[in-house]
Amino acid sequence: MSNLEMIEAAAERLHGHARRTPLLSSPFLDEIAGRQVLVKPECLQHTGSFKFRGGWSAVSALPPETRARGVIAFSSGNHAQGVALAAKMHGVPAVIIMPADAPRVKIDNTRALGAEVVLYDRASEDRDAIGDRLSDERDLTLIKPFDEPQVIAGQGTTGLEIAEQAAELGVTQADVLVCCGGGGLTSGIALALEARAPDLRPRPVEPEGFDDVTRSLASGGIERNNSMSGSVCDAILTPEPGHITFPILKRLCGPGLVVTDDEALHASALAFSRLKIVVEPGGAVALAAALFHGDQIEGDAVIAVATGGNVDAGVFRDTLARFGG
Template sequence: MTPTIDDIRMAAKRIAAEAIRTPLISSPALDEITGGRIYLKCENLQRTGSFKFRGAFNAIASLSEAERAHGIVASSSGNHAQGIAEAARLFGVPATIVMPGDAPAAKREGTRQRGASIVAYDRASDDRDAITASIVAETGAELIHAYNDGRVIAGQGTIGLEIAEDLAKRGEHADIVVVPCGGGGMSAGIGLAIAAESPNTQVFLAEPAGFDDYARSLASGSIQRNPRTDGSICDALMAPQPGAIGFAINRATGARAVAVSDIDAMAAVAFAFRTLKLVVEPGGAAALASLLSGRIDARGKTVVILLSGGNIDPDVLERALAA
């Protein structure tokens, strides 16, 4: 299913009782550095520590009781895993997560603590989609893809509604919204919502250098794969390629893409901790990194930066602060 703005509005009602309406905060420090008016949408403060809970809950809530009874299966390096695990726990249904063995310890532990079972795989040599498909075939469980699922995209799109609504209450609108991007589900949902509520706003996707499949796909007009499946500090953003549903939406809404290095991402993690007093993981800081590194020009503009997740291992945070 390709979601519409009506699906996003329905998702907002569906998740309202469980998802946190995260704050949209201004940042005088970033205003001074960039010469713009900067807002931060703090999804690192969302339930389970990332935006993923929105889409996971909306997807599971959309199922019938009979469909839920067979359980839920998902593949994820950690944030979607925790979102699915928490949503499944709330509905009282079992969840199985296919997770890379090198996923951050904080994300693995958070998934287990919420009651999900983990099936580990090697990111470099195993086919996670084949593993996931075999579990679905064996159990009859419902597959909820991390980003190539209309129900998930609609849930993530509620972030865009909140951004537009909260700015409108202040008599403002965004010139630019910057979103961390892996498979493109969140950016697609936000793009749909922003196109409907603030059509003059440009959405940018911030992805890791070396994993710029979205930039290449948008430039070529067709889906391009990443040449490798590991090797970035931004573990949450290493999808093999854009999801077909989200890619069609991101093309239609005119999204643009920029890439940030691991050094940029870690510098943004440190800046968020020291200056903004916020804990953000490297992938969740990709949009902030694009701003701080100058890849997004904010001079004279109102820019919303999405902080998409805060599930960072202590040793990674320590490395960022020591750099």
């Protein structure tokens, strides 16, 4: 189980390798939200998302002889790239299992980082089964995208930074909105904030129709999504919360928030026009909640994590044309 000690150890291993992303702000965004909005742009992290933190944490924690045999991961793209780069930097092979409908830029970037990419049909094939088979056949170590203690610890380093940066700005009480798929980032941030900034309350944010974590928090048990495709927020479409992450989310998080695809796209356009950052739809749902669901947020300030920026150029052009980037 991940804890503060593991997160601090991950932060030491990540030092000098991960970027310490800032907290950004814009008076225009504050005006829309009706409160101070602080954005943590993990889209500026290596490989374009926070996933590099967890990838490096997990790969660097392996015993050298295990690591040398190689690693395997499954992902719609951001975890894929994070693990692929971490493996490349350690000089070990990586096999990445990706859905065939993942954005082309994510598939191409993962291959460009030297990983072997295995594509599967998200609707009809089980990525876990494919991962188990290839792990056994090739003696590779599976690095899960969220239900893995060392991955959660790596993502938790984002929370350590948020606690320090918010304190520097005099923000001691706020909701911290986190784009949430399986809950690795949200649970890691929650553990870090519990220890370092207990009055900063983590809250998961999900796209409409894929709100398994929000529903799970409301019911108290793990709820599944009915579908695994049909949203532009591909980066955070998961079947259900993780069995490691959910107990952490249940204990430490406030209620979940749900946004529409259009709200995520609008937030992506606003992030570009007002903060000059590129945020993919799935990485923009936290900002969308901050901007368009202020009635569900408490306090004079809100912190939103912009989790990834790996968006297809065509999708991004259409978004800016539609919402005026």
